[in-house]
Amino acid sequence: MENMTQRALTTKIGRRSFLKMAAVAGAFGATSAFASGNVTRAATEEEVKNPFPGSKKVKTICTACSVGCGIIAEVQNGVWVRQEVAQDHPISLGGHCCKGADMIDMVRSEVRLKYPMVKEKGQWKRISWDEATDRITKKLEDLRVKSGPDAVQFLGSAKMSTEQAYYFRKFAAMFGTNNTDHQARI
Ligand code: SF4
Incomplete structure (x- = not known):
């Protein structure tokens, strides 16, 4: 039926x-x-011990926000293959939020943006970093000339460290506006 x-x-x-x-x-x-x-086949003895032979563990931090929780990244031949929580990290003390727990898949994602792209006539095209910054600079300049600096708002990121946030604020001030905000999540 x-x-x-x-x-x-x-x-x-x-x-x-x-x-x-x-x-x-x-x-x-x-x-x-x-x-x-x-x-399918039975795992070899070496693979049971370590499914990524020759890998090494690298201490790093989650970059999804400025807390910077500790991650142990397992790397094999230059490729990040597995992750663990850094139990001894002084800030996160072995804890993660869900974003940090899946940080490895942000790196390995097939849809990860790896370089600047521009859409022209409906098609995405790769451009150089120089071209990307030139284009952004030109747009910002045009906006300032046409509508004044307060026509722009600078929105920071929860990924920024305190120092980066400081420079970001300075940059907005030099552009001529106080329109800045942060995307803090804590
Ligand atoms: S709180 Fe979450 S997003 Fe922020 S650093 Fe820690 S694991 Fe990453």
Whole structure:
């Protein structure tokens, strides 16, 4: 008997097309199960001891906010492969919030932005850092000339340290506005 989702789909795409799709999906499922059966194997003794042979543990901090909780980053051949909470860190004392607990996936994410991009005619295009800063500078200059410095607001980041926040505030003042704020989360 068809369930409601199937009924909705068959109504929308037509019974014959739906049956073809179901057959393809079934075949794909069977192939996937077969393939995954072929690729599994027992872990070697070395892998049981350490699934990332030759890796080293590096003390670092979470950069998602200025608290800077301690993280132990495990690195193999220059790639961050696993993370642990730094139990002995003097600030976080072995604690993390959910952002810090998943910091490794911010680094490994496939959608991570690694360089400046600009959208032109609907297409994203990579540009150099020099070009990015030139473009931003030009826009800020144009805004100041056209509408005055108070037309701009500078919004800081919870990632900033106290020193970075200080320079950020100075930069806004030199631009000519007091329109600054911080995105503190603590
Ligand atoms: S409080 Fe959370 S986001 Fe901030 S440094 Fe610690 S783990 Fe990272």
